[in-house]
Amino acid sequence: MTLLAEQTTTVAADALEAAEVAVLPTGSTEQHGPALPLGMDHMAAQAFARTAADREDAVVLPTVPVGVSVHHRQFDGTLYVTEETFERYVRETLSSVTEHGVRKAVVVNGHGGNSAALNRVARTLRDEETAFAPPWNWWDGVGDLADDLFDENGGHADAMESSVLWHVREDLIQPDRLEEAESGASEGWGEAVHGANVGFDTIDFSETGAVGKPTQADPEKGERLFEAASDELHALIDWLAERSLEDCWPADHV
Structure with a gap:
């Protein structure tokens, strides 16, 4: 398994020479209501990233466990750093x-609050022609499946997230507290007044920190979501592995 942090430098040399794509999991350590652990986001990202560990053309980097989570700061246990x-x-x-020869990457992201920063990272590295590293949110490719499985708008510690974690880390979810999570949850993310967003922090619109209908969570549905999203991730890695660096850089002026 090519988990970079578990290799010696001599073994890593061979793995990096063979690799076309680096896989970097990023997430957060933040509140996910009373039923899910604080590490939900980075644990999910890590689980998806590690499905690539058996690929000879990929190397999986250590997980970044703390992200941009200031909007959850009123809930105990939340850690966060600035976007910068x-x-x-x-x-x-x-x-x-890239100093070891791997200049294409996928950032497997488990936390929506990281997205703006990751998009800027991708653009900067590409503009510099340092690396091509598109961010990949695991939920983006399974929206239709989630709509079929759940009756919710969702957004945080919802049925979809709860189901995925129930599948990958059954030991950390507390199913008997899903009803409590939903009792103080909001139906959707944020709060708007006359077209203006006034829900700056999660506590502004959710008593428990959850958003959606977590009582609909199910580990078998989580397995379906995990497998479907993993297929999307591997298709992206395939695409990147086959793509030349020249085709990754910004186009010249017409």
């Missing part, structure tokens, strides 16, 4: 991998 800190950390981590 997170952006710089991820960018420099990916830049360091």
